[in-house]
Amino acid sequence: MRRTTTIVIGAGQSGLAMSKHLSDRGIDHVVLERGEVAHSWRTERWNSLRLLTPNWQSRLPGFAYSGPDPDGYMTMPEVVAYVQAYADRIDAPVETGTTVTRVSRSGDGYLVATDRETWACRTLVIASGACNVPVLPALAERLPQIASLTPFQYRAPAQLSASGVMIVGASATGVQLAREIRASGREVLLCVGEHVRLPRLYRGRDIKWWMEATGMMDARYDEVDDLDRVRRLPSLQLIGTPERSTIDLNALRAAGVAFVGKLVAVDGAKAKFSGSLANCCALADLKMNRLLESIDAWIDAKGWADSFGPPCRYEPTLIAPNPLLELDLKAAGIGTIIWATGFRPDYSWLDVPVLDRKGRLRHTGGVVASPGMYVIGLPFMRRRKSSFIDGAGDDAADLAAHMSAYFTRAAAA
């Protein structure tokens, strides 16, 4: 049995930012990592993926991008090198190749069993990520004999047969895969439910720049109207490309991607799609326009209209009058289905009763419902930016401060 004050599970950007703030406060800790630093970035991404946030925004505590292309988007090898450089810079106490197999409550702390040795700690920080397991709808089991992939299994179009591809889900993953697979010459059918449409650039700046400048990314979890809703929002339809391209449904349509509504049923070889596509697109268009209006209003309030390009609005999403409601997948030449239907965290190793009935961690701004337990890196955990690289620092600072106070209270008790 080894002992330390705090165990951090996961050496991605969140775990490392936490490590930095724990070190700054003199809190003795170890970061346990199942693989290498930035393991998910190394192993669970398709080949062409780039960050959806610009390089300048990949800030970590005491660390920032200093390369030649601040407006660009890092490739995965660049992200891995960047996060590794951060781990080296802060000299994070990472134990790599150490998979946590069970966490349980013990005395006034926790026992952390791993595939190597068992640790005892007072406090625990879960920094193992929000996207450990692809989520598939229940109907996925009933599909006919068609090759089926999750985004974790997808690497590049070359691994797919030459036949058509149905991609289920039109958020960040789905639209990016649709673009690249269509560009490889394959027919692509995209199943579209609710989604968040955004232009890559607006009035000459990255949309991420606007979301930060206007304060949106710093919006706090205890200030929003419906926290549950914002935490469940689909990921943004964005792609990081050297051309800084927009990837909305209109762009995909122009590239030859076909659309149907949300996949709602499978009946033999037939897939059925919701008749709600038009409204899903209307919701996304209206929501995008509200965001652009608020950016314009912010610029006007600052009196900076002359400093940026002119305001503009984009074409409403163009949808065929009667999209297919039903399709015989085999007859239509669909040879591959890709489930871009989201991800969830994996807490199968967590033997402490802190999950709700939906399997989500019960926490308040990252302070988990068990003494001395914390989580970091979940969507809108403390701020809208919580699940982004740029959000790790502020959340880690808050949680490290909370932990210090917890130790102080415990010592006084």
Add this chain to the structure above:
Amino acid sequence: MTTMTMKSPTKTANNGVNVAALLGARDSLSKAPAAAAFKWRVACEWVNGTHSRSAIGSFFGLGTDQPRKNTFTVEADHPEVFAAEDQAPTPVEIVLSGLASCLTAGVAAVAQNRGIQLHSVKSTLEADMDLQGILGIDEDVRNGFSAIRVHFDIKADATPDEIAAVVAQSQKRSAVYDIITNPTHVLVTVN
């Protein structure tokens, strides 16, 4: 908080919807999901020809049968071109009415929640149907609607985009819209 987050209802509007009660119900049911399991019931009896009469009374919800002050009656028949007596709307028209009413209720509730005062909410609905389906002429033609078009004409103290957003949100949260746009299991038994 910035202008970029959802605005809270600072404007006061009265559309006759008790939003506080609805939000309270949402809050309590999220803590006690079993109480959210409702069952809706209709009892229908054949009258004559294609004419039938449905009685709609109690329903099940919040863990118990919920009685009603009234038992409502909905009649249905078919028009004369179907060689029927046209004593009441056709069932498919009642479905359209159900969709319209569900969306309209949603418009009122969403507008109330967003502080938007409504002055009038009118809608017209039109649905396409190829009778070759129900008459069994062409197996490739479905029985039901091939498309439904709903047009809202809304007068309210709000911008056109705000009104459009209310209508979009009402679709997103409408039971009848969901029943019509997505498949539902239907299990029919006989005594």
